Amino acid sequence: MSDPTHVPPSKVVLVSGGSRGLGLAIVTDLIDSGVKVAAFARTVTPELTALAEKYPDQVHVGPVDINDEKAGQAFVKEVEGKLGPIDGIVNNAAVGQDSLHVHTSAEQIANIIQTNLTAPLVLTRFVLRRMMAKGLKGRIVNVTSICAQRGYPGLVAYSATKGGMDAATRSMARELGGRVLANAVAPGFFASEMSAVLGQTQLDQIVRRTPTGHLTEPEEVVPVVRMLLLENTNINGQVIVIDGAAGI
């Protein structure tokens, strides 16, 4: 008999922003772990398409802008029809920032907040409602950032959204009463993608200040996401920083 206080491993996981970088690495790893995976992004890359073609019964992908609430909801229903009820969600989709706050337009700030904070909360709400209506337990992993805990120039609005998601993670863990484990992973700066916004001088400085001597790689974040989705750990409401101790 299953333990009523135990949240089982996720069987069907929804990954937003799953077409490249960390999102794609998470999708690939979950497939390798035998999990059914649904992934969406504004643009489905050839890499993601290839995974869907290779694992037709295990993977479902689609082009969805996370800011399009109706499209997101339709995708969730598609996934449920094809793979079964979603009991895990990885909120990874986000837009970066590379502009000083005083030179960032109000529209750009609104877009960053919409994409990185409002949209994932709305999507999570929708998935949770369907999960709870079916009496399912589940797991949430929010991909946030070291920016939520330490200050970096050019990332004011971005940092605010990541701090917001960290805070939401803790409140979700409380609110969901153990039926859903809600956690966040907060990577340090990757050598690629959004880290490009920092400039080489800042990146070199971060590497010098990092005890492990290197910037975080997606492959170093993936096992932590897998653990939070699949292992029996009782970790709940936590933000796990993965940055080689650069931030301490």
Place this chain on the structure above:
Amino acid sequence: MSELTRDQIRDLMGEVMKAQGKVLPSDDSADLREIGFRSLDFSELALRVEDEIGDELNFDAPGLRQIAKVGDVLDFIEQLQSA
């Protein structure tokens, strides 16, 4: 309001530096680090230009990182105005 000329931008840049007790060299090839014109000084200049033209000049940071000389500052602001 109309765009500022390169000379007018240069005048404003001189004012930013003067407020810090520094002098803007007449040579466009002067190195910004050597004359003590830093990124926040660039922000101040951009905001002063905004005041003059009555419009916001928002921009991302990568372009800013390419700026090394006085002439680069003037070029960048001119381009922002005409964007």
